[in-house]
Amino acid sequence: MNGFNPQHLVGPLIAVMLVVMIYGSRISPGKPVETSEGLVFRLKPIYNWSRIVLLPAYMGFFLWVAWHQNHVMPWPIIFLCLIAVVIGLIQLPGTITLTPMAVTQTFWLQPSKTILYGEVMGLQAMQAGRTILVLGDNRVRIRHSTNHAGAVEFRAEMERRTGKRAIV
Incomplete structure (x- = not known):
């Protein structure tokens, strides 16, 4: 008879904590930063981290599983995983x-957009005002999404600077 081993819970608990952190960060509003250029609305750090670190790690995990099953890695699989990571970073x-x-x-990897x-x-305003x-x-078109800091501040500043009200 196998007894309960708490070490078997470590992996699933880490995965659950990562998912809660990523989705929980979408709820936190974040703050815009005042710089010499103007008011800056950056991406929330956990969102950047999930795209830059977790996406390649996720693809690497599937490549590792495929390699352990066959010990021969077909090049189309590697190519598709690299393309998926590049597309994730471009977007x-x-x-x-x-x-x-x-x-x-x-x-990072696209030309800048500017609207006077x-x-x-x-x-x-979309998604109950969380996306502008x-x-x-x-x-x-410039989209301030839930992944950016300060949705309320962005909407208020844009309404003040343009003199237009957001359409819901």
Whole structure:
């Protein structure tokens, strides 16, 4: 008869704690940071960490399992995992900066987006106001999502700087 071994609970407890941390960080509002460029709305650190560390570790785990089953790793599987990691990094939301003249979103691996405050056509609130979409007349869209810090502050500042109310 096998007895209860508490060491068998360590792995599942770590996995549960990671999931709670990642999804719990979406609830915490975070704070914008005042810099010399303007008010900066960065991504929440746990979201960056999950994309930069956990996604490659997750893919590495599946590659490790496949390698232990066959001891031969087919190159298409490795290629697909690398493509998935690259796509995950490319789709990282950018840091949003409210400068005195414009709202700017800068990305790691994509070109920056800029909308002058006079060119803002509208503000659209989605997901019960947690996500704000800034629509520019130059066909540029900047999205402040739940992964960014300070949704309430972003909406208030955009309404103040543009003179437009967010459409719900």
